[in-house]
Amino acid sequence: MNKDITTDILNEWLDNVRPYAYDGQVANYIPALARQNPEDLAVAIHYIDGETIEAGEVEATFTLQSISKVISLALALMDNGEEYVFDRVGMEPTGDPFHSIYRLEQRPSKPLNPMINAGALAVTNMIHGDTPDEKVGRLLTFIHEMTDDQSISYDREVAESEFESAFLNRSLLFYMKQHQIVTGSVEETLDAYTKQCAIELNVCQLAKIGALLANGGRDLNSGRRIIPKHLARICKTFMVTCGMYDASGSFAIKVGIPAKSGVSGSVLASLNGFGGIAVYGPSLDEKGNSVVGLKLLELLSNRYDLSIF
Ligand code: DON
Numbered sequence: 001m002n003k004d005i006t007t008d009i010l011n012e013w014l015d016n017v018r019p020y021a022y023d024g025q026v027a028n029y030i031p032a033l034a035r036q037n038p039e040d041l042a043v044a045i046h047y048i049d050g051e052t053i054e055a056g057e058v059e060a061t062f063t064l065q066s067i068s069k070v071i072s073l074a075l076a077l078m079d080n081g082e083e084y085v086f087d088r089v090g091m092e093p094t095g096d097p098f099h100s101i102y103r104l105e106q107r108p109s110k111p112l113n114p115m116i117n118a119g120a121l122a123v124t125n126m127i128h129g130d131t132p133d134e135k136v137g138r139l140l141t142f143i144h145e146m147t148d149d150q151s152i153s154y155d156r157e158v159a160e161s162e163f164e165s166a167f168l169n170r171s172l173l174f175y176m177k178q179h180q181i182v183t184g185s186v187e188e189t190l191d192a193y194t195k196q197c198a199i200e201l202n203v204c205q206l207a208k209i210g211a212l213l214a215n216g217g218r219d220l221n222s223g224r225r226i227i228p229k230h231l232a233r234i235c236k237t238f239m240v241t242c243g244m245y246d247a248s249g250s251f252a253i254k255v256g257i258p259a260k261s262g263v264s265g266s267v268l269a270s271l272n273g274f275g276g277i278a279v280y281g282p283s284l285d286e287k288g289n290s291v292v293g294l295k296l297l298e299l300l301s302n303r304y305d306l307s308i309f
Contacts, residue, residue, distance in 0.1 A: 002274070002304045005045060010055035014041050017281075017295040024283035024291035027263040032161035036062070036264065036282040041292055046207035047275040048215050054204055061200045062280050063158050065262030066098065066288075068139075068196045069120040070235050070243075071209070075142050076126040077231045085126060088181050089119045091238075098245045098288055099168050101175070109179050115242035115260070118172045124193045125173075125182040132192035139196055145226050146212050147205045148219070159198035166190060203266075203278040210268050210276020213258075236270055240308075244294075247287045255297045256307025267293040271306060 021038050028034040042056035064071075077085055090112045094103060099117045104110075111119035129135035136154065144150045173186040182189060211220055213236055217227030227235075239258035244251040251259065257277070259269040265282030267290055277300065281292035301307050 002306070003047065003051070005053060005300070005304060007053050007055055010043055010045075010053060013296060013299050014043065014056045017041070017292045017299070020291045020295050021281060021283040024285050026265070026282045027284055027288070029165070030158065030162045030263070031165060032155075032158040033063075033264060033282075038283045040280060040282060042203045042280045043296060044203035044207040044278050045275060046204070046211040046220075046278075048211055048220060048273065049275075050220050052204065052207065054207075056203075057280075058203055060280060061202050062264040062266050062282070063155055063197060063262070064199045064201060064206075064266070065197045065264045066115070066117075066120070067206070067260045067262040067266060067268045068199055069115050069123070070213075070239060070260050070268065071143060071146075072120065072123050072127060072139060072196055073114045073238065074227050074231055074235050075139060076123045077234065078228070079128045080126050082234070085114075085123070088126070089114050089122050093241045093248060095246050099172075101168070101172055104172070104175055110181050111176070113238060113242045115238055116245070117169055118176065121169060121173050121189060121193055122176055122181050124196060125184065125189045127192070129192075132188050132195065135192040136195040140199065142226075143199065143209070145219075146209050147201075148208075148221075149205055152199065152201060152205065154195050154198040155200045156198070158200075159195045162194040162197060163191060166194060169193065197262075201266075203280050206266065206268050206278035207276040210270040210278060212276070213270040214272050214275050216272075236272075239268075239270065244289055245287055247285075247289055251289075251294065252309070255294070255301045256309045257297065257301055258308070259297065261289045261293070263288050265290040265293065267297065269297060271308070274306065
């Protein structure tokens with residue numbers, strides 16, 4: 001395991017990448033996200049031996065947004081099994097923007113993967129629970145187990161703000177309801193999904209989730225299995241093929257670490273035998289990925305030869 005990275009190096013690199021924040025923009029299609037500070041920048045590394053290093057505004061919290069898709073997928077797979085989940089959601093990358101609707105109409109009439117919005121909405125629909133709050137409560141308990149931190153919850157303002165403005169996600173759900181990919185109430189599934197996306201963490205908590213995935217789904221301290229190993233592998237594989245949406249190919253070439261981004265500007269990366277890396281920088285490129293997050297991960301990967309390829 002490469003442990004030459006020091007806090008001084010991280011701080012130096014944060015200073016180097018900071019100017020790139022001006023090349024992007026904070027997400028504003030979810031009104032409450034527009035209040036994020038574009039200059040916030042933080043990184044944390046949680047090694048699989050438990051050691052951590054961090055730099056930047058590590059106290060800053062952000063909402064998981066699309067990073068939650070990895071966690072909801074793990075829970076839905078644990079709840080329903082692979083066959084049930086992949087009968088309804090595919091395994092192929094799309095090359096389309098994350099909220100794209102048009103491929104839903106092509107055969108087979110199901111979302112191509114669980115990392116795009118359509119697939120993630122279908123996955124949330126599958127999580128066991130009679131009400132949206134029960135589903136979200138189970139997701140939070142799952143995250144508490146992964147981070148060993150019971151304080152994690154969701155940001156109500158961000159959840160409500162997205163719920164009020166999520167016309168495209170409603171359309172995706174109605175389309176999938178027509179084709180029996182989702183069941184039950186569209187509004188209730190959207191309610192659970194927007195709360196799931198609004199789960200609030202900091203980079204240290206997120207890096208720990210990355211380390212748990214890198215450790216095959218076992219808690220780093222107790223060795224307790226939180227996610228079955230084969231399901232942790234499925235999640236990391238989707239992070240490689242679809243985690244950065246239609247930038248997944250170039251990210252695989254430039255960085256080569258399984259990673260998932262969210263429109264809050266956060267990125268979760270997980271590297272077997274190494275640990276978890278979390279980055280937060282809310283300024284986004286045109287594909288919805290953190291500009292500085294990508295730069296920082298590229299620097300780390302190149303300097304320490306972290307690519308899995
Ligand atoms: O559904 C949405 O549009 C957001 N809650 C999440 C999208 C997202 O994070 C895309 N990531 N880069």
